[in-house]
Amino acid sequence: MRHQVSTFAAWIAARKRGESEPARKNPPAFLIAEVARKFKEARNEHPRIAARILLLIGRIYQVEKRLDGQNAHPLDRQRARWLESRKSYDHLRKLARRVIRFRGITPGSAFYKALHYAIGQLPHLEACFQYGRIRFDNNLTENAIRPTKLGHNYANLCITTRTGCSSAANTPAGAAP
16 A cells, blocks of 8 residues: 555655657556455444445445446546545544544444545545546556466466467476476
């Protein structure tokens, strides 16, 4: 998370310096999916509040999914976010700040930790409403690197050794690749 915050600060600094397209260089990544995951894990403690928070996050994702399907221009994306997602976002921030003060939520609980994480991360979404090029999360990046995960068996991707695939998994021990 520290990297994302520093990336966000660098992005804002570039914007203040007058660079017209800082998003192409180093856009901030926000993990709204991580916020949703933490509330899904903690929903047994306070199911009604968690359901409300997950519903608000779902509304934000619905708008983004529709915009992705339309291949929306950044300005159209920015406008749609302000008109459709902003109300859910504002309500989500207010709800998280209000609920964390509730006496029934203990500081050591998973639900409290999810709220604390959300309160710390949600302000970083402001840039997404100001600039349409910035994504709400980094799912595209994660999906792009997923095939290179550790422990993945790449042998099924190689048709023959002539295709340029020479790895330890396909080469017998002691043999030259």
